[in-house]
Amino acid sequence: xxxxxxxxxxxxxxxxxxxxxxxxxxxxxxxxxxxxxxxxxxxxxxxxxxxxxxxxxxxxxxxxxxxxxxxxxxxxxxxxxxxxxxxxxxxxxxxxxxxxxxxxxxxxxxxxxxxxxxxxxxxxxxxxxxxxxxxxxxxxxxxxxxxxxxxxxxxxxxxxxxxxxxxxxxxxxxxxxxxxxxxxxxxxxxxxxxxxxxxxxxxxxxxxxxxxxxxxxxxxxxxxxxxxxxxxxxxxxxxxxxxxxxxxxxxxxxxxxxxxxxxxxxxxxxxxxxxxxxxxxxxxxxxxxxxxxxxxxxxxxxxxxxxxxxxxxxxxxxxxxxxxxx
Amino acid sequence: xxxxxxxxxxxxxxxxxxxxxxxxxxxxxxxxxxxxxxxxxxxxxxxxxxxxxxxxxxxxxxxxxxxxxxxxxxxxxxxxxxxxxxxxxxxxxxxxxxxxxxxxxxxxxxxxxxxxxxxxxxxxxxxxxxxxxxxxxxxxxxxxxxxxxxxxxxxxxxxxxxxxxxxxxxxxxxxxxxxxxx
Amino acid sequence: xxxxxxxxxxxxxxxxxxxxxxxxxxxxxxxxxxxxxxxxxxxxxxxxxxxxxxxxxxxxxxxxxxxxxxxxxxxxxxxxxxxxxxxxxxxxxxxxxxxxxxxxxxxxxxxxxxxxxxxxxxxxxxxxxxxxxxxxxxxxxxxxxxxxxxxxxxxxxxxxxxxxxxxxxxxxxxxxxxxxxxxxxxxxxxxxxxxxxxxxxxxxxxxxxxxxxxxxxxxxxxxxxxxxxxxxxxxxxxxxxxxxxxxxxxxxxxxxxxxxxxxxxxxxxxxxxxxxxxxxxxxxxxxxxxxxxxxxxxxxxxxxxxxxxxxxxxxxxxxxxxxxxxxxxxxxxxxxxxxxxxxxxxxxxxxxxxxxxxxxxxxxxxxxxxxxxxxxxxxxxxxxxxxxxxxxxxxxxxxxxxxxxxxxxxxxxxxxxxxxxxxxxxxxxxxxxxxxxxxx
Numbered sequence: 014x015x016x017x018x019x020x021x022x023x024x025x026x027x028x029x030x031x032x033x034x035x036x037x038x039x040x041x042x043x044x045x046x047x048x049x050x051x052x053x054x055x056x057x058x059x060x061x062x063x064x065x066x067x068x069x070x071x072x073x074x075x076x077x078x079x080x081x082x083x084x085x086x087x088x089x090x091x092x093x094x095x096x097x098x099x100x101x102x103x104x105x106x107x108x109x110x111x112x113x114x115x116x117x118x119x120x121x122x123x124x125x126x127x128x129x130x131x132x133x134x135x136x137x138x139x140x141x142x143x144x145x146x147x148x149x150x151x152x153x154x155x156x157x158x159x160x161x162x163x164x165x166x167x168x169x170x171x172x173x174x175x176x177x178x179x180x181x182x183x184x185x186x187x188x189x190x191x192x193x194x195x196x197x198x199x200x201x202x203x204x205x206x207x208x209x210x211x212x213x214x215x216x217x218x219x220x221x222x223x224x225x226x227x228x229x230x231x232x233x234x235x236x237x238x239x240x241x242x243x244x245x246x247x248x249x250x251x252x253x254x255x256x257x258x259x260x261x262x263x264x265x266x267x268x269x270x271x272x273x274x275x276x277x278x279x280x281x282x283x284x285x286x287x288x289x290x291x292x293x294x295x296x297x298x299x300x301x302x303x304x305x306x307x308x309x310x311x312x313x314x315x316x317x318x319x320x321x322x323x324x325x326x327x328x329x330x331x332x333x334x335x336x337x338x339x
Numbered sequence: 340x341x342x343x344x345x346x347x348x349x350x351x352x353x354x355x356x357x358x359x360x361x362x363x364x365x366x367x368x369x370x371x372x373x374x375x376x377x378x379x380x381x382x383x384x385x386x387x388x389x390x391x392x393x394x395x396x397x398x399x400x401x402x403x404x405x406x407x408x409x410x411x412x413x414x415x416x417x418x419x420x421x422x423x424x425x426x427x428x429x430x431x432x433x434x435x436x437x438x439x440x441x442x443x444x445x446x447x448x449x450x451x452x453x454x455x456x457x458x459x460x461x462x463x464x465x466x467x468x469x470x471x472x473x474x475x476x477x478x479x480x481x482x483x484x485x486x487x488x489x490x491x492x493x494x495x496x497x498x499x500x501x502x503x504x505x506x507x508x509x510x511x512x513x514x515x516x517x518x519x520x521x
Numbered sequence: 522x523x524x525x526x527x528x529x530x531x532x533x534x535x536x537x538x539x540x541x542x543x544x545x546x547x548x549x550x551x552x553x554x555x556x557x558x559x560x561x562x563x564x565x566x567x568x569x570x571x572x573x574x575x576x577x578x579x580x581x582x583x584x585x586x587x588x589x590x591x592x593x594x595x596x597x598x599x600x601x602x603x604x605x606x607x608x609x610x611x612x613x614x615x616x617x618x619x620x621x622x623x624x625x626x627x628x629x630x631x632x633x634x635x636x637x638x639x640x641x642x643x644x645x646x647x648x649x650x651x652x653x654x655x656x657x658x659x660x661x662x663x664x665x666x667x668x669x670x671x672x673x674x675x676x677x678x679x680x681x682x683x684x685x686x687x688x689x690x691x692x693x694x695x696x697x698x699x700x701x702x703x704x705x706x707x708x709x710x711x712x713x714x715x716x717x718x719x720x721x722x723x724x725x726x727x728x729x730x731x732x733x734x735x736x737x738x739x740x741x742x743x744x745x746x747x748x749x750x751x752x753x754x755x756x757x758x759x760x761x762x763x764x765x766x767x768x769x770x771x772x773x774x775x776x777x778x779x780x781x782x783x784x785x786x787x788x789x790x791x792x793x794x795x796x797x798x799x800x801x802x803x804x805x806x807x808x809x810x811x812x813x814x815x816x817x818x819x820x821x822x823x824x825x826x827x828x829x830x831x832x833x834x835x836x837x838x839x840x841x842x843x844x845x846x847x848x849x850x851x852x853x854x855x856x857x858x859x860x861x862x863x864x865x866x867x868x869x870x871x872x873x874x875x876x877x878x879x880x881x882x883x884x885x886x887x888x889x890x891x892x893x894x895x896x897x898x899x900x901x902x903x904x905x906x907x908x909x910x911x912x913x914x915x916x917x918x919x920x921x922x923x924x925x926x927x928x929x930x931x932x933x934x935x936x937x938x939x940x941x942x943x944x945x946x947x948x949x950x951x952x953x954x955x956x957x958x959x960x961x
Contacts, residue, residue, distance in 0.1 A: 029419040040795045051422070055406060058425030064459040069409040097409070118843060138845040139723035140799030159847075161723030196723060225720035328423070331409070335420035 030332040034146040034153040037162035038203040046171070046204060052328035053172050053321070060096065060324060068098035073334050075099045076129035078120065079156070080106040080136045085295055086156050086165075089319070090133045093326035099334075102129065117141060118148045125151040131333055134158075152333045160194040166294050167200035169325040171208065173318050174249055177290055182209035187243050187285075189275055190253030190302055191220040197294045198253060202227035202234050211235070215243040216253075216275060219264040240275050247285040251292040252277045252302040268301060278304035282312065290314050342499070342514035345490055351471070351509045354487040355384070358469055359391035361485050362438055369396055371435045371464070375403040377453055378424055381441040383504035384471060388440065403428035405439070410452035432461040438485075442500035444470040447481035472511055474498045524548045525952055526561045527911055527945075530569030534576060535879035536886075536900035545574050545909065550950030551897070552906040565952065567945050569911050573874065576901050577609030577908025577948060578860075578881040581699070581777055581889060582674070582753055582831035584852070585611070585642065586928075587633060589618025594836040594928040596637040602856035602927035603640050604954050607881075607943040608832070609908035610641040610898055612889065614674045615652065622647040622658035627666040640948060641895065641908075643669045648687045648698060652676050657687060664694040669889045672699040674753060675806065675851075677735060679706065684739065688748025697749040697775070697889060702735035702760070703727065703807060712847045714787040714808040722790065722797050724846060727808055733759040740767045740774055751888055752776035754833050756807045758817035765826055775888040777831040778818050780862040781853050783872070785809050789933045790846075801842045801849035803933040805835070819871050822880060829885040830877070832859050836929020854922070854929030862934070864914045864941025874914070909947040913956075916942045 028044030038046075059067060075094040077087050087103070094101045104124070115123075117136075124132055131152040134142050139159030146153040157163040171181075178184060186205050192198045192214040205212050206229035214221055215237045226233050237243040244250060255271060265271050277291060291303070291313045299305045307313065346354070366372050369392060376385030382404040389402045405428070408421040439453050450468060457466065469485035474492045488511070492498060496515035501508050525547040532543045532555055544559040545552060580603065586594035603611050613634075621627040621644060634642040646663035650656045652673045660671065671691050677700065678684040684700075691698050708727050713719050715726025736752055740763060743750035755761060755776045767774040787809050792798025803809060821827045835852025842849050855862070863881075866872035886892050886899035897905035920937050922930035945955040 036796060051424070052420075055408065055423035055425050058406075058427075059409065062459055063461060067409040067459070069411075069414055116840070116844060136845070138847045140797065140847075141845045143797065143799050144843075144845060159723050193720070194723075199723065222720040224717040331423065332420050335414045337419040 030336045032333065032336065034142070035164055035329055035333065036142050036146060036153065036155045038164045038167045038200045039162075041204070041207075043207055046168070046207065049168055049325065049328050049332065050172050050175060052332060053325045056324040056327040056331070057321070059327070060320075066096050066098065069331060070094070070097040070099035070334050073099040073130045074102060074128050075131045075133060075330060076102040076104060076124045076127075077133045077156070078104045078124065078135070080141075081157070083135055083157070085319070086135065089322045090156060090326050093323050094330055096323070097327055097331055099330065102127070117145055121145045121149040121151065121153070125149045131330060154329065154333065157196055159196065161196050162200045163196040163294075164200050165322070165326055165329060166197050167204050168329070169318060169322040170201055170251070170292060170294070171204045172325050173292065173314055173321050174290070175208070176321070177314070178248060180209070181205065183211065184248040185211045185213065185246055186249040186251065187213045187215055187247045188251045188253065189215045189240060189277065190255055191259060192216050192253065193220045193222055195253050199227065201251070203229060206230075206232050206234070213237055213243050213247075215240050217265050217271070220259065240281065241284065244281055244284050247289050249290045249292060250277055250282065250285055254294065254296065255298060255302045272301060276302060276304055277307055279307055279310075282307055288312065292318060295319065342512040344510050344512050346488065346511040348509040351511070354471065355387050356391050358485050358487055359388050359395070362388065362467070362469065363392060363396060365467070365484070366436055369398045369400050373401050373403065373430060373432055373435045373437045373463075374440060375405050375428060375437055375457065376440040377449065378404055378406045378426075379505055380500055380502055381405075381439070383502050384442060385440040388469070401430045403430075405453055405456055407449060407452040407456050410456045412448060412452065426456065426460075428460050432457070432463045434462070434464045436465050436467065437463040438467045438469050440469045442471050442502075443498050444468075444473045444481075444483050444486075445476055445498070447477045447479035450481050451479050471500055472498055523951055524564040525567065525947060526559060526564035527567045527569045527574050527909065528561070530572040530574040530911060532574045532901065533875060533878045534901040535875060536576065536883035537902060539901065540875065545901070547909060547947055547950055550907060552901050552903050552909065554903055555901060567911060567955070569944070571913070571915055572944055573878070573912040573914060575878045575910050575912065576882040576899050576906060577910055577946065578607045579610040579885040579891065579899050580608045580832050580834070581612045581751070581829055581885045582779075583611045583613060583834040583856070584616065584836070585613045586836060587617065587637075588630065592838045592928075593841070596633050596642070597639070598926055598928045599834070599836060599856065600637070600639040600642065602925060603834070604946055604948065605926055605943065606856040606858075607860050607910040607912070607946055608640060608856060609910070609946065609948045610643065610891070610895065612643045612645050612669055614672060615645050615647045616675050620647050620652050621663065621668070622650050622652070624659060624662040624666045627663055627668065631667065639953070643667075643891070643894075645670045645672050645674075645699065647671065648673045648678055649683065654678050654680060654683065657683065657690070660687070660690050661694060664696055668696065669891060669894065670697045670699045670751065672701070672753065674699065674701045677701050677703045677705065681738060681742065685742045685746055688742050688750065689746040692746055692748035695890070697751040699751040699753050700735075700739055701753050701807070702732050702739060702755070704731040704735045707731040707734065711808070712804060713790050714810050716787060716811060718787045718791050722799065724790075729757040729759060729810060729814070732757050732807055733763060736760045736763045740772065743767075743774055744770070744772050747773075749773045750775075754779050754782065754807055754831065755818070755827065756782045756810050756814060758814050761817050761821040761826060765821070768826065775828045777829040777885070777888070778822055778827045779831060779833045780855060780859045781805060781833070782809060783815065783818055783822065783830075783866060784862045785933060786812050786815050799846040800933055801844070801846055802853065802931050802935070804846065804849050804851055805833075805853050806851035819866070823873050823876050825876065828880065828888050830863065830880040831885065832856060834859075834927075834929075836927050837931045838928070839930060842931050852929075852931065853933065854925070854927050854931045856927055857925045858920050858932060858934055858939070860912065860943050861918055861920070861939035861941050864912065865939045867914065868940040907948070907950045911944040911946075912941065913944045914941040918942050
């Protein structure tokens with residue numbers, strides 16, 4: 014024995030995860046988002062191994078409950094859950110008791126009784142996961158609700174940007190298209206603003222919010238109907254899916270006019286910062302919101318977003334399953 | 340709480356040189372040797388061992404890092420999610436002699452987790468275990484092959500290895516009741 | 522018959538500009554005397570010091586649900602709730618099943634009222650057959666059967682020609698048309714006010730322009746036909762301005778506002794927590810609007826531009842609200858919280874007490890011309906008045922719908938502390954309800 018000293022602090026505590034549910038990105042702290050991204054980095058490495066699967070969540074049951082078709086998001090969650098060793102149960106609105114008029118609350122309680130620990134939910138009605146979360150002890154992960162939020166998409170987008178750009182402080186991110194009805198745009202705004210990015214919402218006047226502008230710590234999104242000037246100097250351009258139904262509802266005169274004014278093509282992308290990144294939450298309407306050459310060009314991160322999606326969803330499932338409980 | 344310092348920088352350096360010699364001797368040279376350090380403090384120890392071996396053998400032994408967060412058997416019971424970090428094993432471990440390196444050997448559960456993690460990277464010919472400190476109290480049938488220092492402890496005590504790479508100093512402390520009567 | 526002496530309260534009777542501290546004696550089924558120092562001999566005494574004594578309240582707009590929707594409420598449960606809330610006269614909206622769109626249905630519904638109701642229920646007849654907005658209902662037959670107004674409440678009459686004819690025919694019958702002013706084609710079924718909160722929560726919205734446009738249209742139709750237009754539950758600043766302009770033109774246009782729209786804003790949907798609540802109990806049609814609108818409504822009510830306060834009491838079964846926001850039923854159950862809500866506004870200095878009482882008594886009587894139909898309604902005039910309420914503005918209460926008589930527990934105010942309660946209600950000259958001390 015040589016001498017005595019005061020106890021050194023335990024290794025940097027950082028943030029821990031205490032949330033039962035992931036409903037949106039709006040209330041996540043910077044430290045919580047950092048933790049998700051750090052954990053996702055570890056998960057990406059797991060995915061690159063010869064055996065790209067672990068059994069950490071052995072004994073955990075993840076249910077996917079989709080009231081809206083989405084092969085991509087559901088598959089991403091399913092792969093993520095299985096890569097962590099969880100059991101997966103898939104429920105679709107058609108062909109189940111949901112179609113026979115069972116209420117959302119009854120359905121999630123049934124899933125809980127069956128033994129689901131985490132319910133990944135997609136629903137066409139905004140706020141549905143909030144209702145579910147209040148009525149079950151199972152964790153609810155919002156896989157997209159109506160025109161409200163899509164937090165896992167926003168977190169995978171953030172992860173993709175941070176991996177490519179490092180700090181997002183002062184970076185310009187232009188989100189283009191039907192912002193008003195986009196759960197992706199809204200959830201992305203919260204995380205990007207929290208990471209110090211300058212966020213621009215750009216689209217036709219009928220598809221932009223009129224009264225609500227997301228803001229975090231005094232930093233607010235800006236709004237523009239003029240893509241050619243908004244895209245100038247952009248570090249990231251995110252195109253949103255344009256639904257043809259918007260034309261039928263009279264929100265835009267024609268898809269043709271939309272393409273003329275808002276399609277991301279080579280000429281427009283050239284106005285952004287050199288090497289600017291192109292992102293899209295998928296599935297893409299090539300030739301509508303993005304021209305085909307750009308969609309698959311060198312600046313496109315679309316496939317990387319999909320691969321990162323699995324890692325980020327693994328991180329979230331892991332953090333929620335292993336969360337601190339008091 | 341105050342603690343007793345058991346090892347200082349010179350002793351740690353000396354111990355690492357000794358462990359390097361033991362590893363090379365046991366392996367009859369450096370052929371097929373891979374050092375894999377557990378995150379976070381086993382990894383800097385592995386790098387120090389590799390540089391010690393380079394000094395006296397003139398050979399660069401590959402060093403990897405291994406995160407065991409996803410392999411713990413108490414994930415749901417720990418009260419907080421263990422951190423998950425990327426592992427980095429730069430060479431194939433198939434048919435190699437892998438020496439797992441950690442700072443403190445206690446219950447043996449971390450080593451159990453590390454074995455599971457390691458086997459997801461390949462099929463080594465053999466796996467050895469090297470620790471800076473063995474404090475006893477095993478809960479699993481695990482025995483180290485190379486030990487820097489045995490420090491008998493009481494179960495309630497805590498052993499803390501601090502390394503300049505992660506903590507700004509090289510030292511081993513024991514905290515808790517009876518720490519300064521050892 | 523029972524003699525009741527309400528002693529030492531502040532007696533407020535806007536129908537006769539009466540505001541004095543006095544005793545009120547109810548005897549032989551009517552208000553017999555109002556003066557200081559009435560001899561209490563032989564009377565049951567209600568001590569009313571610090572209380573307000575007013576005519577029984579008249580509600581121009583309530584949903585009693587029976588027949589057809591008994592899971593939401595029955596005439597018995599909802600009129601019990603009305604009584605406890607101080608409402609001795611309730612005008613029942615016709616969105617029942619069947620809906621009173623002809624004489625025989627109306628008669629069968631009035632039979633239920635006669636059998637079950639604990640307060641006076643006055644029926645409102647449909648404007649259109651089945652409230653479908655396609656053909657006019659049997660307006661003359663309904664008038665003969667005793668309806669006090671026509672309305673397709675909840676289903677605005679979209680066809681302007683049909684509305685024009687309805688106003689003309691109702692006008693000739695001497696009855697008002699109470700219209701839910703909205704232009705659904707402008708928004709395709711918005712679940713809440715269109716604005717910052719709806720955009721934040723990703724919910725479909727009703728723009729205030731949809732109400733204003735419908736009010737403007739209906740005012741022009743009233744002007745063109747000479748019909749009497751009553752605008753149900755006005756909710757927007759612009760709507761109030763349009764009514765003001767109609768008044769300046771001397772048109773026979775009246776309007777009402779609900780306690781919910783006076784007290785709450787669209788923020789109630791999001792709730793007060795960090796995470797949005799999507800509170801379906803704050804889902805109401807027309808929707809809760811902005812703070813600017815709420816202040817404009819209060820200003821217009823205080824100025825007498827908005828004539829009446831009507832509850833739009835809309836009970837629902839719990840399962841109709843325990844669903845996704847956009848799937849939830851519209852409506853707030855509020856018979857038993859309305860007066861506390863309004864007295865809280867008075868307490869905060871946002872609403873004048875005299876105006877509140879007028880808007881619940883003589884003003885609604887004027888809107889629907891009820892005085893000839895029911896003598897003594899909305900007044901304390903000795904010899905004819907039969908309904909009296911006693912309010913205690915100083916007692917605080919926590920809203921607890923589980924203790925309500927109404928089947929509808931759907932209120933965004935549950936758990937909120939409000940200032941002021943109904944102490945006692947005299948209906949048809951007898952003490953019909955008295956708040957127990959334990960309930961305070």
